Every structure is written in structure tokens, then in C-alpha cells.
């Protein structure tokens with residue numbers, strides 16, 4: 001095993017959408033990258049090649065974040081390839097397959113969303129945090145950074161996707177818990193809370209949000225882009241908000257700004 005001289009960041013769900021926006025930003029900021037996704041490497045080759053053109057070393061980790069052996073395998077792959085991990089971005093997440101009213105929604109959908117959106121990142125954080133603590137013990141100048149990508153759904157009630165809202169509210173609390181537990185080891189933990197971002201996840205509700213945005217849903221009258229979220233994560237990963245652990249960065253164009 002060799003140890004990368006560059007800092008290394010792991011971005012889950014990093015081959016498209018918001019995750020790819022974050023990976024592009026971190027590659028431009030000089031991180032080597034471990035990019036996770038569920039698809040086979042051939043299927044995501046274009047995204048990986050694009051990231052490599054930014055001058056970064058890219059390791060693809062095919063794994064389902066909801067599965068413990070998948071999470072462990074990812075961390076082992078990163079140890080073997082880079083010998084270090086400085087930044088974890090828990091980005092992978094899913095919306096419910098069907099937006100179902102609270103009175104109709106199923107336990108299957110609830111379990112799926114909790115597994116991928118909350119249990120997966122919570123226990124991946126545990127695994128990575130243990131390794132970061134080890135790295136800190138070996139090198140007192142080591143500083144780690146963990147970013148959880150939640151959603152405005154952590155606070156805004158949508159009665160047609162209660163499972164999603166609950167999973168993201170859980171991510172908000174997980175951020176506070178890990179921030180409190182890891183500060184003594186020089187590891188900062190943050191939540192980045194996007195609003196309405198144009199990705200595959202929101203492609204089926206384009207008309208709905210076009211209309212809502214035109215009617216004033218957000219203060220800034222436009223959709224957010226993956227790059228908007230990438231920039232926020234870049235600030236955190238570069239350590240520019242180092243005395244602000246546990247905080248929430250809203251990237252929502254003012255969607256949650258209270259107005260009269």
C-alpha cells in the first residue's frame with residue numbers, strides 16, 4: 001500500500017447529479033477521489049474519465065451504501081489504493097419510487113429510504129470516523145471532514161413523501177451527533193441542505209417545480225445546479241469553516257427563508 005500525497009475524498013453517489021457536481025469541485029480543489037456508485041464501472045466510465053481530466057487520481061468503488069459489506073469493501077479499497085481518507089461526502093440518496101400520500105404510503109418504501117438515506121450514511125460515517133481517528137493518532141496534524149447531503153425536506157413537510165422527509169431529518173440529527181463525538185479528534189462534520197436541484201432525481205417533476213419557482217417558491221428565481229452544491233461542499237472540504245462544526249449550510253436559493 002502506498003499513501004497518497006494529495007488529500008483523498010470519498011463521494012458516495014458521485015457519478016451523476018449532485019454527487020458529480022461535488023466530485024468535480026473536489027477534483028478541481030486538488031483532492032484525489034474515491035467515487036462510489038451502484039452501477040458497473042463501464043456504465044459510469046464517462047463520468048470517471050471526465051474527473052480524471054481535472055488532474056485527479058480516481059478510484060471507483062461499486063457498492064450499495066445500504067449494505068454493510070458494501071460499505072466495508074469501499075473503505076478497504078480506499079485503504080489499499082490511497083492509504084488515507086481525509087473527506088467523506090455522504091451524498092448518495094433516493095426519493096421514494098412513488099410519491100404516496102401519508103395515508104397510503106408503505107412500510108417497504110419507508111425501509112428502503114431509511115436504509116439508503118439514513119442507516120447507510122450513518123454507519124459509513126462510523127466506519128470512516130474510526131479510520132480518521134486512527135489517522136489522527138498517527139499524525140496530530142491530520143484533520144478530517146465529513147459532509148452529509150440532506151435536503152430542505154429535513155424541515156419542510158411534504159405529505160406525499162413522509163419517508164423521505166423523515167430520512168433527511170434523521171441525517172440532520174446524525175450530523176449533530178457525529179460533530180459532537182468527533183470534534184476532539186479534529187474531525188468536522190457538516191450538513192449541506194439543498195433545495196430544488198436539477199438532476200435525474202427531479203427530472204420527473206420538472207413542470208411542477210418550473211411553475212412553483214415562477215410563482216416565487218425560491219427567493220432566487222431559478223433551479224439550483226449540482227455545481228451550487230459542489231461549491232458549498234468545497235468550502236467545507238478545504239477547511240474554510242473549521243470552527244463551525246455541526247452547522248447546516250443551506251443551498252436552497254432562499255426556499256426556506258421565512259417571508260411575510
Ligand code: NAD
Nearest residue numbers: 013017018064065091092093151194195196197199200201
Ligand atoms: P440522483 O438520483 O441524480 O443521483 C443519486 C446518486 O446516488 C446516483 O448516482 C445513484 O446511483 C446513487 N445511489 C442511489 N442509491 C444508492 C445506494 N444505495 N448506494 C450507492 N449509491 C446510490 O440524485 P441527486 O439529485 O443528485 O441527489 C443526490 C443527493 O442530494 C441525495 O441524497 C438527495 O436526497 C439529495 N437532494 C437532492 C435534491 C434535488 O433536488 N435533486 C434536493 C435535496 C437533496
